[in-house]
Amino acid sequence: MKKYIIISAICIAVVCSILAINYMKKISSYKEKVNNIVIKEVNLDNKEDGKYIGEFNADVISAKVEVEIKNKKISNINILEHKNERGTPAEVIPKKVVEAQSLKVDAISGATNSSKVILKAIENAITK
Numbered sequence: 146m147k148k149y150i151i152i153s154a155i156c157i158a159v160v161c162s163i164l165a166i167n168y169m170k171k172i173s174s175y176k177e178k179v180n181n182i183v184i185k186e187v188n189l190d191n192k193e194d195g196k197y198i199g200e201f202n203a204d205v206i207s208a209k210v211e212v213e214i215k216n217k218k219i220s221n222i223n224i225l226e227h228k229n230e231r232g233t234p235a236e237v238i239p240k241k242v243v244e245a246q247s248l249k250v251d252a253i254s255g256a257t258n259s260s261k262v263i264l265k266a267i268e269n270a271i272t273k
């Protein structure tokens with residue numbers, strides 16, 4: 146009986162170790178993706194009026210947005226999906242972009258990574 150308890154404990158330890166390693170790899174990949182995000186300014190001069198979908202996935206955080214363009218201006222941005230950690234406050238970023246008519250807006254303190262992911266999704270929608 147003691148032998149089975151020891152074998153079970155070893156199996157549980159191995160499984161937990163594998164899960165921890167996979168989690169750490171995912172977090173490392175996420176951090177690398179977020180750190181490598183470069184937000185480029187977009188040119189709307191040649192963009193037709195309409196609605197454009199864009200998304201960006203950084204593993205732990207992702208966003209999907211719909212950007213509406215009218216008369217060479219961003220008229221509205223809707224967040225269709227936003228998977229985040231504590232980044233819900235970043236959901237004001239679309240409003241800031243519409244007001245500034247620019248992707249060069251300040252990230253939300255405490256939600257910097259979500260801010261970057263949402264901005265990249267907006268850029269991807271416009272540059273498609």
